[in-house]
Amino acid sequence: MKVSAQEEYGLRCLLQLARLAPGESLTLGQIAEREGISSANTGKLMWLLNKAGLVTSTRGTKGGYMLARLAADIHLSEIIKVLDNSMLEGHCKSYTGLHETCVHTDDCGIRPVIISLHEIVQSALERITLAQLTGTEQSAHQALYQIHKNSLEVRG
Amino acid sequence: MKVSAQEEYGLRCLLQLARLAPGESLTLGQIAEREGISSANTGKLMWLLNKAGLVTSTRGTKGGYMLARLAADIHLSEIIKVLDNSMLEGHCKSYTGLHETCVHTDDCGIRPVIISLHEIVQSALERITLAQLTGTEQSAHQALYQIHKNSLEVRG
DNA sequence: TGCAATCTTGACTATAAAGTAAGGATTACC
DNA sequence: GGTAATCCTTACTTTATAGTCAAGATTGCA
Numbered sequence: 333m334k335v336s337a338q339e340e341y342g343l344r345c346l347l348q349l350a351r352l353a354p355g356e357s358l359t360l361g362q363i364a365e366r367e368g369i370s371s372a373n374t375g376k377l378m379w380l381l382n383k384a385g386l387v388t389s390t391r392g393t394k395g396g397y398m399l400a401r402l403a404a405d406i407h408l409s410e411i412i413k414v415l416d417n418s419m420l421e422g423h424c425k426s427y428t429g430l431h432e433t434c435v436h437t438d439d440c441g442i443r444p445v446i447i448s449l450h451e452i453v454q455s456a457l458e459r460i461t462l463a464q465l466t467g468t469e470q471s472a473h474q475a476l477y478q479i480h481k482n483s484l485e486v487r488g
Numbered sequence: 489m490k491v492s493a494q495e496e497y498g499l500r501c502l503l504q505l506a507r508l509a510p511g512e513s514l515t516l517g518q519i520a521e522r523e524g525i526s527s528a529n530t531g532k533l534m535w536l537l538n539k540a541g542l543v544t545s546t547r548g549t550k551g552g553y554m555l556a557r558l559a560a561d562i563h564l565s566e567i568i569k570v571l572d573n574s575m576l577e578g579h580c581k582s583y584t585g586l587h588e589t590c591v592h593t594d595d596c597g598i599r600p601v602i603i604s605l606h607e608i609v610q611s612a613l614e615r616i617t618l619a620q621l622t623g624t625e626q627s628a629h630q631a632l633y634q635i636h637k638n639s640l641e642v643r644g
Numbered sequence: 645t646g647c648a649a650t651c652t653t654g655a656c657t658a659t660a661a662a663g664t665a666a667g668g669a670t671t672a673c674c
Numbered sequence: 675g676g677t678a679a680t681c682c683t684t685a686c687t688t689t690a691t692a693g694t695c696a697a698g699a700t701t702g703c704a
Contacts, residue, residue: 333572333609335489335602337692347597359650372694379652391651392701408601412489441503441621445564446491452612453489453605465597493662515680528664535682547681548671 333449341369342377342415343408349387350403350462357396377415384414403466409457489605497525498533498571499564505543506559506618513552533571540570559622565613 344367348358358366364374378397381387388400399406500523504514514522520530534553537543544556555562 333489333491333495333568335605339489340598340602343601344598361650370694373692375651375653376693382651389651390701391649391699392703393649394702395650395700397651416489441623442496442500445499445616445621446496449491449609449612452608456605456608460601465601467597517680526664528666529662531681531683532663538681545681546671547669547679548673549679550672551670551680553681 336416338377338380339412339415341367341373342381343411345374345377346381346386346399346406346411346462347465349397349399350406350466352398355398357390357398359396363397380414381411386411386414399462403463404461406462407458408460408462409454411462412457492572494533494536495568495571497523497529498537499567501530501533502537502542502555502562502567502618503621505553505555506562506622508554511554513546513554515552519553536570537567542567542570555618559619560617562618563614564616564618565610567618568613 345363348363348366352358360371360375360378363378364371367374378387378389382389382397385400386406387397389395389397501519504519504522508514516527516531516534519534520527523530534543534545538545538553541556542562543553545551545553
């Protein structure tokens with residue numbers, strides 16, 4: 333259970349764009365340099381983000397990438413979904429009903445756990461926007477920590 | 489961000505053992521058959537779980553696997569940790585301080601998010617025991633859903 | 645128009661995760 | 675002791691993920 337490379341670096345690239353002043357843009361090379369990854373790899377990620385409508389791109393000289401919306405309107409849940417929307421694709425195919433001979437269809441104690449985990453993570457990601465991550469490291473951490481702490485307090 | 493195959497099937501194998509009456513055990517072949525995966529693969533998973541002290545094994549005729557503790561004393565957090573304890577091993581090596589030239593050391597907006605996500609998931613897994621999963625599908629789901637719902641209610 | 649800068653696309657390679665196979669070691673039973 | 679059942683261990687194969695490369699398409703500018 334880990335954040336994939338694609339998720340992490342894609343999010344990093346978006347964060348670079350979110351830190352720009354309004355109207356500014358960055359080229360592939362600039363993003364790649366700031367993130368310390370190759371242009372080729374960055375290109376692949378930006379293509380995904382562009383296809384999903386999270387960024388806009390312009391080609392040719394003076395081209396580059398910008399966020400398609402305000403950073404405050406882009407939630408982490410949407411970003412993660414674009415970069416790897418497969419958390420619910422369990423290895424047991426019965427989740428999606430595709431594999432009818434699966435031995436777990438009747439008495440599966442695992443599926444509800446995976447579904448609940450997905451909901452918990454998703455609801456945390458829905459509460460954080462790109463804009464919140466552009467602040468200091470401390471403020472971003474506090475925002476998420478608050479969510480975590482809340483869930484602890486209620487249970488006692 | 490998904491549950492790995494090793495995590496899912498390892499958990500499934502433990503659940504088979506948790507459903508046994510006290511003193512009963514299952515062989516590799518029996519576990520494999522019930523889970524619909526190969527004996528070879530099951531053997532690898534059980535070896536991991538045995539090494540970590542979650543199950544005990546006896547060799548030879550009449551051998552097999554049992555839980556090393558009561559199912560009510562085994563929390564999902566421990567199981568996941570054994571099967572894939574790498575959620576915090578981010579792709580950016582600055583998380584662990586291993587990669588000193590990482591461009592993100594000073595101004596990393598991502599690390600706190602990953603750390604917080606880890607804490608949120610971990611705290612949910614700490615609240616669920618294997619015993620809770622042996623009940624009906626409904627009861628297990630409800631246990632986790634409650635945690636999720638609590639975190640929502642506090643935020644309003 | 646021609647050139648340079650840029651994004652786009654598809655095929656390729658490398659690395660990590662998952663799964664398989666086979667022989668060795670241990671135990672129970674006769 | 676011998677034999678059959680079982681777990682243990684290492685090496686191998688397959689598959690999925692990550693990352694790279696090179697050629698193509700679009701744009702701005704002289």
